[in-house]
Amino acid sequence: MDNQVMEKPKLTVFNKLESEVRSYCRSFQTVFDKARNAKLWDTQGNEYIDFFAGAGALNYGHNNERIREKLVDYILQDGVTHSLDMATGAKETFLTRFQEIILKPRGWDHKVMFPGPTGTNAVEAALKIARKVTGRSTVLCFTNAFHGMSLGSLAVTGNAFKRQGAGVDLSHSVFMPYDGYFGSDVDTMAYMEKLLDDPGSGIPLPAAVIVEAVQGEGGLNAASRQWLQKLARICKDKGMLLILDDIQMGCGRTGSFFSFDDAGIEPDIVCLSKSIGGFGLPMAITLIKPEIDIWEPGEHNGTFRGNNLGFVAAAEALSYWKTEEFQLDIGIREHRIRQSLENVVREYPRLGGEIRGRGMIQGVAFDKPEHAGRLSEIAFEQGLIMETSGPHSEVAKLMPPLTIEMNTLAEGLGIFENSMKQLAAEERLS
Structure with a gap:
């Protein structure tokens, strides 16, 4: 790649006209x-993986050809774009395909709710229906969780920096230690169950528990199968x-x-x-068991x-899951990423790297948090885009598209x- 020697575009317009809240740029x-x-590719022709x-x-991936073709055809046929929650052919196709490909094979009969265009809309709807169904207000959540930036979602998010942006007190949530929070020898589910069983713990019976099976923004912490099973059992018992x-972790990640x-x-x-x-289009869904779908209309x-372009793209994306082939391809790429991470952690022990995550969201957590940010800077200079995560931004995170070509993955x-x-080398010189 020639990124190091090519001129970079100026960000003058963005720096002058856009809010200071901008981050990734x-x-x-x-x-x-x-x-x-x-x-x-940027406006100067520089290429990035x-x-x-x-x-x-x-x-x-970006501009997935199979999905793009469906979108272009739909637009050229004057397909409905905006529909609130009215019935459309595009929505019908998505609902039918989601039922057949995702829900039915698992034996699920969850209702599909369209709460709004973003992830935090899905979380807000989940919290509201849980409180409505149970008549209780407290929600249990976990250390290092991230669930969104609106007030309800932020109340169950652990990150102090993001929480302080709320400007008001965030309430009706109680934090519990995530799997491995105190080390591998401490069963945090036993801790949680003890508190819920003890009338002297000061914790009221919650309406719900909200959890990520793998914490993306929280630092690629992955809950074990046994931990999740215990959590499900406790929820049912209580x-x-x-x-x-x-x-972030769904849809094959x-x-x-x-x-x-x-x-x-x-x-x-x-x-x-x-x-x-x-296709990167705004869309969110909240799946709800039928017996708790007690919403009043509106x-x-x-x-x-009702983003029908999202429905069209989502329906076509589900075709990747009709057979096991796509999941097997993800497994091959997961193994290649893990190999690379194991090699660099072994090659550079002075950096104190620890491998985190699974599937196609893996990374390295560093003893010195600043290493993750510096690594991302170096990588960008060389033509690779990656970000950091974790409470101290201590994890360098690799999260390529699931459809990445093997030669591009190897290059990245x-x-x-x-x-x-x-x-x-920089660490040795410091």
């Missing part, structure tokens, strides 16, 4: 212009609803369609967004919950390995 200092699957994938919204936030498939659990409520839209609504991993080499 400060890390990736260029103006992007074109994208195809796992590659982007994408190990970020729209924070998990582009599991099927009459609490189990909400599984699969917004960890290998199977749902990140919790291998645990064999059936949550009462599941939140999906990001890649459910297939009790929760939103102007953009090569840049990652070279970046680790440069980081290790």
Whole structure:
């Protein structure tokens, strides 16, 4: 790649006219212009390999040809774009396909709710229906959780920096330690169950528990199958609803369609967004067991919950899951990523790296948090886009599109390995 010697576009307009809240453009200092699957190009023609994938919204890559063809045909036929919650052919196709490909094989009969265009809409709807059904207000959540930036979602999010942006007290949530929070020897589910059983713990019976099977923004912490199974059992025993936030980890990011498939659990409520839209289009759904779908018509609504372009793209994206072939392909890529991570952690022990995550969201957690940010900077200079996560931004995260070509994956991993080499050299000199 020639990125190091090519001129970068100026960000003058964005710096002058856009709010100070902008974030990713400060890390990736260029103006992007074109994208195809796992590659982007800026306005100067510099090429980048994408190990970020729209924070998990582009599991099927940029401008996926199969999905794009369906969208273009739909638009040229004057298909309905905006429909609130009215019935449309595009929505009917998505609902039918989701039922046949995703729900029916699992023996589920969850209702599909369209709460609005983003992940936090799905979470807000989940929290509201849980409280409505149970008549209780408290929700249990977990250390290092991330569930969104609106007030309800933020109340069950652990990150102090994000919480302080609320400007008001965040209430009706109680935090519990996630799996492994105190180390591998401490069963945090036993801890939680003890508190719920003890009338002197000060914790009221919650309406629900909300959890991620793998914490993306929280640092790629992955809950074990046994931990999730215990959580599901406790929720059932206590009459609490189990909400599984699969917004970033769903749609195949960890290998199977749902990140919790291998645990064999059936949550009462599941939140999906990001890649459910297939093409990077705004879309979210909240899956609700029929017996708790007690909404009154219009009790929760939103102007953009009927994004028919999202329905069209989502329906086509589901075709990847008709057979096991796609999941097997993800497994092959997962293994290649893990190999690369194991190699660099072994090669540069002075950096104190620890491998985190699973599937196609893996990364390295560093003893010195600043290493993750510096690694991402070096990688971007060499033509690779990746981000950090964790409470101290201590994890360098690899999250390419699930459809990335094997040669592009190898090229990107090569840049990652070279970046680790440069980081290790800088550490020796410091």
